Amino acid sequence: MIPYTRYAATALLAALAVGCGAPSAAPPSRPAPSAPAAAGGHAGAPPPSAAKSPFTLVASGDVLASYPSVLDTAKEDAPDVARRGVAPTGYDYRPMLKGIKPVIAGADLALCHLGTPLGPLTGPFTSSGAFQAPPQVATALKDAGFDSCATASGHTLDRGDAGVRSTLEALDTVGMRHTGSARDAAEGSRPALLRARGGAEIAHLSYALGEGWATARGDRPWAVNPVDEQRIIADARAARRAGADLVVVGVEWGTEYRTAPDATQLALARALTASETDGRPDIDLILGTGSRTPQAYEKVNGVWVVYGLGDQIAGAMKKPEGNWGTVARFRFAPPERSGERWQVTDAEYVPQLFTRDQPLRTLNLGRTKKWVKERAAIGKTVLSRGAAASGLKAGR
Template identity: 30%
Template sequence: MYFEREQAVSSTTIKSISDHSTKQSEFVFKSYSATISLAAVGDILIHGTVYKDAKTATGYDFKPNIASVKHLLQSPDITIANQETIIGGIDIGLSTYPLFNSPYEVADAFLDAGVDIVSIANNHTLDRGEKAVLNATSYFDKIGMEYVGGYRDKEDKERIRVLNRNGIRIAFLSYTYGTNGIPVPKGKEYLVNLIEPENMKADIAAAKQVADVLVVSMHWGNEYQLFPNDEQKSLAKMLANEGVDLIIGHHPHVLQPMEWITRDDGSKTFVVYSLGNFLSGQVKNYKDIGGILEINITKQLVDNKSVVTIHNPQFTPTYVTNTNVRRFQVVPLEVAAASGTRYSSSIFEEMASHMKQWLD
């Protein structure tokens, strides 16, 4: 079973050549080419300092926190984010570290900013139990935002998430290394996807049957480490050889580099090992720096053979300000460094170089 969200085909992005035979009524497409863009951002980690900052007279409003980068999230055809803290709503009580629960309005703000799908498989998925997961998934459904990695029941888990843009079908999967010692309820393993290679391989095989491109979000690695560990690299190689096209890493809360992985068959997979914190209450030591990955996906049909490639990765470092007005605002790092922050103006060049050091 899979779910596909359709978007109308644009004649400006799909070029086709067709012949019409008098002996048959259908058109035969000899070739076409379509290109879309996909963006990904890191951890949305709503500490108490952040939701208190967003408090209004009637609820919460996180839109000002991301207003400065809204255009960067809206412009790509698809944008995915890592919703690190569960959106369980105020009815079960908001909470911060170590057991998080965030307001529904977080999802409202990111939907408004252009985020299409969120990954919710992480070490905090079960912080507030099954009720928070059910509340979150119900609210995502209510506002029309897709989610992946945590589910309400078995049927929900079996529904492969596929977003369709201009005839290119993108499937999404998501997994976490664990849940901070909180046991997954027996018989309710659907609540959160764990990194279990055999199960992952089965999911990947199913997703590849219904999609052109496969994107996998991985919650992995060591917190606050600027480089991936051996386990991350090994898992990335395994995912690549299973046919995953794009791997998006989360959890370290700092940026880790990007690279192309060459599969055993010679084809390529792109991985960003960690996108850092996008919006959080963490400060200093690179924890207030994240970024936006944008990459192009092209689907071509030549002589009735479909070929899909991912190419042209671009990275925009971001920074979470901490001022006395609206304390936590996400802004482009280049702008923040130039206007004066705790970092010098060289931080932008440092982070840009750090992220692309393993790229040709």
């Protein structure tokens, strides 16, 4: 394993195993590029029949897990806190995600976006300057039911190569796939290829806008994927050639706390959704993050675009909207003939809120009569570009 000795990797596995059963005697190897997700997730072997079945995909927004209030809650939620005479030894993010877990676990494939590098067990953990969160975040995401996490963000390189390695090692250790950053050129050249229940192969790609990355990446262009229209299209086409039935692109873009997509988002969305090969769109779904608040969903050139999912985990943000989020939920059905595009038969958004008071928790606003103003504001924003006419509905 690249960044750790065998002893350190085994220690990491043991630390991340909280709530996930007994740790193995040795750390798992890095997943093969086209392997299905590890046992315990949604993905699995294809059915005996060669026919592929419909499936439901969900996706949520930024996981920003190193804010002081978030760290405080994760410490208090750690199982050993309740044991008298035992010094706290870790962090537990699972209770924060309990409120939205049924939505994630109920899907056939679930995608997340990691906006904060994950560090070693010893830290330091901070959101001041260079971000870094505890590796136990990976345990919570896996426990909630996520299968793959996009890792390209404006903070990916906050801790340099070491931060990239520790982030991906933590995700590998719990059996989660990842895309958007890489430890070497070979890893950076391939997408996360996921197999949903029913046999569909989905390519998960991830990119982010970043200033000064050319200098930060230096001679390591694979370290993080920058937003580049031609690069994204080329990667999508390569994933299709590799066998992907659908190509899902995650993009960190947008203007913080702006509920309407900006000119850059609109232009890139039009260009990416217009790209076709043999009459078939190269990209089947675009998932946007980075705006800190939910933004509109819209069907562009026949392809669903989520301009902003909002935040999944965050501290008390500068504006209340920074603690709002959505989970996108799309039901895909296979084509009648091989080689044609899969179709979205149901499209939903699930409004959610991350509380600002301790203990911090994610609330599914689709399953409560409270938070009326917040739910209405999220719905107004999400539907602001005519998504309702295209069939988008509020979900639970």
